[in-house]
Amino acid sequence: MKTTMQELIEGFNILIKYSDKGDVCAEHDVIYASSEIEENTMSMEDVAKMDELGWHWDEDADSWAKFV
Numbered sequence: 442m443k444t445t446m447q448e449l450i451e452g453f454n455i456l457i458k459y460s461d462k463g464d465v466c467a468e469h470d471v472i473y474a475s476s477e478i479e480e481n482t483m484s485m486e487d488v489a490k491m492d493e494l495g496w497h498w499d500e501d502a503d504s505w506a507k508f509v
Contacts, residue, residue, distance in 0.1 A: 444509045448494045452507060455487050467509075476504040 449472070456463050456475040459482065463475035480488055480498040491497070491505065499506035 444495060444507060448496075449507065449509075452491055452494050452496045452505070455483075455491055456505060458487070459483060470509055471499075472507045472509055473499065473502050473504040474507075476502070478505070479503075 453474065456478055459478045460475060463478065465472065465474045467473070483491075494507075496505050496507045498504075
């Protein structure tokens with residue numbers, strides 16, 4: 442799966458609005474970010490934009506995730 446730097450940056454910019462102390466890690470072609478910012482704490486518009494950018498809330502990792 443291919444992703445763009447812009448999709449990553451825009452997703453990080455949305456997440457940083459909710460916490461500037463978010464964690465980031467990567468495993469097996471997936472970037473995980475901001476485990477403290479759950480989907481239900483964000484505006485509906487931001488959740489929709491994250492989805493549009495290819496980010497999703499990963500319940501197993503309790504984190505936002507983006508395949509790369």
